[in-house]
Amino acid sequence: MVTIEDVARAAGVSKGTVSLVYSGKRPISPATRARVLDAAAELDWVPSSRARALATRRSQTIGLVLARDPEIIATDSFFARFVAGAESVLATRSMGLLLQVVSTPEQERDAYRSLARGRADAVILTDLLVDDPRPALLADLRLPAVVVGASPDPAPHPRVLSDDRAAVRDVVDHLVGLGHERIAHVSGPAGYVHGHDRRAAFVDAMAAHGLDPALVVEGDFSAQSGREATARLLDADDRPSAIVYANDVMAIAGLNHAQSRGVRVPDDLAITGFDDIELAAHLTPSLTTVQTDVVSWGRRAAEVLLRHLDGAVPEDAWIAPSRLVVRESTAGAPAART
Amino acid sequence: MVTIEDVARAAGVSKGTVSLVYSGKRPISPATRARVLDAAAELDWVPSSRARALATRRSQTIGLVLARDPEIIATDSFFARFVAGAESVLATRSMGLLLQVVSTPEQERDAYRSLARGRADAVILTDLLVDDPRPALLADLRLPAVVVGASPDPAPHPRVLSDDRAAVRDVVDHLVGLGHERIAHVSGPAGYVHGHDRRAAFVDAMAAHGLDPALVVEGDFSAQSGREATARLLDADDRPSAIVYANDVMAIAGLNHAQSRGVRVPDDLAITGFDDIELAAHLTPSLTTVQTDVVSWGRRAAEVLLRHLDGAVPEDAWIAPSRLVVRESTAGAPAART
DNA sequence: CTGAAAGCGCTTACAG
DNA sequence: CTGAAAGCGCTTACAG
Numbered sequence: 001m002v003t004i005e006d007v008a009r010a011a012g013v014s015k016g017t018v019s020l021v022y023s024g025k026r027p028i029s030p031a032t033r034a035r036v037l038d039a040a041a042e043l044d045w046v047p048s049s050r051a052r053a054l055a056t057r058r059s060q061t062i063g064l065v066l067a068r069d070p071e072i073i074a075t076d077s078f079f080a081r082f083v084a085g086a087e088s089v090l091a092t093r094s095m096g097l098l099l100q101v102v103s104t105p106e107q108e109r110d111a112y113r114s115l116a117r118g119r120a121d122a123v124i125l126t127d128l129l130v131d132d133p134r135p136a137l138l139a140d141l142r143l144p145a146v147v148v149g150a151s152p153d154p155a156p157h158p159r160v161l162s163d164d165r166a167a168v169r170d171v172v173d174h175l176v177g178l179g180h181e182r183i184a185h186v187s188g189p190a191g192y193v194h195g196h197d198r199r200a201a202f203v204d205a206m207a208a209h210g211l212d213p214a215l216v217v218e219g220d221f222s223a224q225s226g227r228e229a230t231a232r233l234l235d236a237d238d239r240p241s242a243i244v245y246a247n248d249v250m251a252i253a254g255l256n257h258a259q260s261r262g263v264r265v266p267d268d269l270a271i272t273g274f275d276d277i278e279l280a281a282h283l284t285p286s287l288t289t290v291q292t293d294v295v296s297w298g299r300r301a302a303e304v305l306l307r308h309l310d311g312a313v314p315e316d317a318w319i320a321p322s323r324l325v326v327r328e329s330t331a332g333a334p335a336a337r338t
Numbered sequence: 339m340v341t342i343e344d345v346a347r348a349a350g351v352s353k354g355t356v357s358l359v360y361s362g363k364r365p366i367s368p369a370t371r372a373r374v375l376d377a378a379a380e381l382d383w384v385p386s387s388r389a390r391a392l393a394t395r396r397s398q399t400i401g402l403v404l405a406r407d408p409e410i411i412a413t414d415s416f417f418a419r420f421v422a423g424a425e426s427v428l429a430t431r432s433m434g435l436l437l438q439v440v441s442t443p444e445q446e447r448d449a450y451r452s453l454a455r456g457r458a459d460a461v462i463l464t465d466l467l468v469d470d471p472r473p474a475l476l477a478d479l480r481l482p483a484v485v486v487g488a489s490p491d492p493a494p495h496p497r498v499l500s501d502d503r504a505a506v507r508d509v510v511d512h513l514v515g516l517g518h519e520r521i522a523h524v525s526g527p528a529g530y531v532h533g534h535d536r537r538a539a540f541v542d543a544m545a546a547h548g549l550d551p552a553l554v555v556e557g558d559f560s561a562q563s564g565r566e567a568t569a570r571l572l573d574a575d576d577r578p579s580a581i582v583y584a585n586d587v588m589a590i591a592g593l594n595h596a597q598s599r600g601v602r603v604p605d606d607l608a609i610t611g612f613d614d615i616e617l618a619a620h621l622t623p624s625l626t627t628v629q630t631d632v633v634s635w636g637r638r639a640a641e642v643l644l645r646h647l648d649g650a651v652p653e654d655a656w657i658a659p660s661r662l663v664v665r666e667s668t669a670g671a672p673a674a675r676t
Numbered sequence: 677c678t679g680a681a682a683g684c685g686c687t688t689a690c691a692g
Numbered sequence: 693c694t695g696a697a698a699g700c701g702c703t704t705a706c707a708g
Contacts, residue, residue: 352678354679355678355679358677364678370677370678391684392684395684456685
């Protein structure tokens with residue numbers, strides 16, 4: 001293996017000089033610089049990231065630990081887009097993203113400990129639980145972090161935030177504007193901060209219109225749960241005329257279940273989703289939903305972290321607010337497809 | 339930061355002994371072992387992976403470079419499940435998965451070069467192109483690799499394979515058994531080996547029944563392309579009575595487009611997908627498709643790679659064959675939902 | 677079974 | 693602007 005030593009010898013300089021040419025931490029004369037670069041190119045040398053990591057105490061890696069069921073991860077579609085967004089920023093600094101999927105709290109703890117012991121310089125926290133133990137754990141491990149989405153105040157870590165409350169309110173306003181009064185909500189898991197918050201936002205929005213926000217069924221973001229929740233709502237005596245789902249997958253499953261029972265959408269039942277996955281625009285009827293820019297979430301999270309690592313005081317970042325996209329599942333008329 | 343030095347001192351042994359306790363590469367007396375472990379626990383010490391990486395020339399990391407558009411990655415659902423499968427195996431050996439998303443061939447080359455220079459011990463190759471330059475590049479970089487899915491023979495790297503051809507043949511047989519003769523195919527991108535292979539399998543299966551396999555439209559796995567391909571097929575004079583899609587997302591978009599034109603599924607048009615994403619079972623009609631066990635793909639890929647790194651002669655691994663799942667979109671009768 | 681020491685391939689004060 | 697040398701925190705022959 002060719003090392004910095006070989007390059008230094010070939011260029012007739014010291015190892016330190018070669019290093020400086022690459023880090024740019026101190027001025028190097030153009031002539032020397034050229035000789036070093038030529039030698040490196042000649043020998044096809046690239047600095048070893050392992051050695052560099054040890055010497056600098058930086059691994060140039062961001063950790064992401066996911067504690068979700070693989071199937072949920074898959075259908076949620078959040079994951080892939082988020083990762084792509086984060087990567088697009090990290091790549092500009094040749095930083096990597098180290099992924100870890102865990103299934104027990106012990107595995108999760110171990111994962112963060114191992115990241116803290118040199119595998120990662122910082123981590124991204126997603127899917128915060130109500131009373132999540134991770135922020136404290138990371139503070140304990142002195143591992144810099146950014147929290148994606150809502151987190152309890154005061155936050156020990158900088159956050160990337162978006163105003164979901166406003167989006168939920170827009171959805172409810174839209175339905176009320178169409179004349180709906182019996183509006184139900186199929187929520188995400190209540191243990192999660194985002195599920196909890198969207199649900200609270202729904203309750204508030206209903207209350208603002210003087211409507212009863214009692215029709216809430218808890219789902220888990222899976223198609224299965226969307227279908228079951230819908231069945232329960234449609235079986236009830238006080239059947240709703242509209243259902244607000246916490247994600248598109250549950251909404252699509254609900255929409256199809258309703259149709260299979262002969263319930264017409266949107267005539268008998270209006271339906272809204274959340275996420276705006278690609279399929280949403282290609283259904284019959286197409287799905288009214290809330291567009292979230294997940295790629296931007298990933299990008300911003302990476303930016304906040306990099307700035308943090310650069311020594312800046314960590315600051316929260318805001319994402320452009322989620323946008324209501326009205327389509328046929330609430331509008332009735334064959335609206336333009338987005 | 340507490341180091342192996344501190345632990346050695348506290349336990350009254352040499353650094354080498356501490357190291358040996360953890361690696362188990364040589365026998366250590368129970369008494370010494372206990373003293374070391376106690377000291378480590380007391381000091382809350384875990385070996386630094388950075389230092390270990392340099393000393394062992396192993397980073398305990400597998401690389402995965404994705405050259406796809408983030409949106410395609412997201413909807414394909416392959417990615418998240420595959421990663422979860424791979425991770426479940428890597429975690430047992432405390433190995434990490436380093437992710438990289440690139441958008442240009444240059445970025446891709448750089449990504450593999452940087453992985454080869456110490457960031458990863460091996461890589462997983464997915465989505466092989468017809469005439470893919472990567473196998474040669476990796477051989478050049480001496481970076482061990484496993485190829486997921488079909489790859490040209492003879493393969494320079496071990497592969498994880500599954501018999502897609504049989505699955506496509508099952509689909510065609512199923513449709514022919516229902517009396518269909520004008521069967522169309524909406525394929526994946528022809529530049530990809532898997533897209534290419536499934537398409538070839540379709541052509542062969544049709545030929546085996548003495549049917550004309552000319553009705554093939556190329557898609558790109560997105561809902562958008564599924565919809566457009568379907569529109570073209572339904573607009574044609576020789577409209578097919580069945581369409582075989584190369585993935586579920588295109589099939590779902592196609593199904594909904596057909597319905598929006600008043601084409602009844604399955605009465606006027608039978609539809610089949612590929613993947614069996616969670617939504618497939620929750621549509622109206624539910625989608626006949628081919629179930630692929632993507633989590634197993636990830637698991638097997640990781641296993642092959644680990645065995646390779648352990649010094650075993652690399653060998654191809656086979657995944658249980660994909661299975662046809664018959665549902666309402668071809669059966670007509672309200673079949674049992676899976 | 678254990679210790680002392682060299683080495684992994686870089687970076688970074690310190691001197692000049 | 694450049695060099696010599698120590699140091700990052702482990703692992704692993706080599707000796708005993």
